[in-house]
Amino acid sequence: MFETIAPFFNQRPILIYAAILVASIILWFLLSKGILRLFKSLYEKSKKEKSLLFQVFFQELSPNSFFLSVILVTSVFLFLFPIQEDVQSYLSKAIIVSFILMLTINSATWLAVLWIKTDKKREKNVSSILQLLIKLLVYLSGGIIILNYLDIQLAPIITALGVGGLAVALALQDTLSNLFAGMQILATGQIRTGDFVKLESGEEGYIVDIKWRNTEIRTLLDNIIIIPNSKLANSVTRNYFLTNNEMYFHVLVSVDYSSNLEKVEKVILEEARKLQEESELFPSDYQPKVRFYEFADSGIECKIWLAASRYEHQFLLRHEFMKRLHKRFKKEKIVIPFPIRTVYMKK
Incomplete structure (x- = not known):
């Protein structure tokens, strides 16, 4: 039977590629479902065992089960089906870079969430800018690893960034001043999310969030006041919760x-x-x-x-x-x- 079918497919190679494509899609689908189910079961197990580290890890990794299955299936097909060396080299690098990229994105979210949830007091007073800084550090580390793997020299990139940095700094002067003012506010610890403050202009309310550009304050009438971080850092502010909440x-x-x-x-x-x-x-x-x-x-x-x-x-x-x-x-x-x-x- 195989001798009868083989000539038919040899004369029509496009059918072979179509069959491989269909098989790949089916395998991707089944594998992604299996990985997702595995991650969910591991998440439930870590939840029962109250293991916060693995609980957050599997919770953040579950949405990327399909992407992970694509990487695994592509790797399997590269191993099973011989192709040109240069194409195989490019695809292998693409798979490894994709895996590092996926791991970097998940690690950034994982570390940010883990940093918040390891302390109940910190979980109540967390701000968006701190999560952003943690993610940026992880993204920067992942980017450096990818560039080193691809043998891309960092020196020319740093030089180019240094030349264009002045123009970018001038264009984003207000944004950067608000960013550094927000970091200063968080570093001093005198104004935290959840604190009740009164501004020198008379507005008062609870600090909802300290973002990279502005700070949100919720008044007792449930209105939101949005104030730039630079203005908040330079204003006289009364914090009713700095010593205690009474x-x-x-x-x-x-x-x-x-x-x-x-x-x-x-x-x-x-x-x-x-x-x-x-x-x-x-x-x-x-x-x-x-x-x-x-x-x-x-x-x-x-x-x-x-x-x-x-x-x-x-x-x-x-x-x-x-x-x-x-x-x-x-x-x-x-x-x-x-x-x-x-x-x-x-x-």
Whole structure:
């Protein structure tokens, strides 16, 4: 049977190439499915064993299963079917370069994700610019390896980059200033993602992300403020979370001159401590304070110092405390005076 079919294919070589192409496509498809299934099973196994290193590795490698199968199948066909040496040399180099390129791209993402997930605190405060820098370093390393493998000298490339570097730097002056300002912000550690900041212009909110060009700030009204990194680095910024996440605030209250100040202080502190015990938003280790500070026109002014676990919690705590204090003052018959003036008229 083979003797009958062989002459038919020998007279029609295009059919041989078509058969090889079809077989290659089928093999690529089956192999990619097998590799994908293998990566998924290894990912699930590493997930059960809580191995973060392999879990991230197989998770990032799974989308490239088809590309990996193409490299493997092409390598097999180069080994099985003899072709011209120069063509085989070019194809072999192309396969190796493709493999290094794939490994570089996956390693960049793998290292960036791994660097974030190895620390829970870092995972919350990670910024885009740090991920970008990690990837750029890996890409640069992979590029150097590929150039060395292809026997391409780096010196002429570096010389060309040095000559054109000045023109590029002038053209990208604003972009580079923002990039280095963002790196400076991250290096100092005084402004981090997740911090609540107030700019000198008056805007305030949470740092969402520090990108390579700008920083995103989410306000309490859920709006996004986009500020260039260079402007943020050169502005006076108040960071409420630099020491800790707690926010200290005061409530102003005025009492009548006829009030017993010892009683007033006791009542205020009792209500503050009750609120502290009942609310999770009030830090348990903080001691509320009452300070009388002024004999005003209508009454004696005092400040009540309270604390909130986060910046935005102060508004709800202030709201609840004022309701409780107003109700308690009525019960204890402590008068909150109206603005009044006493006028003496001469007869």
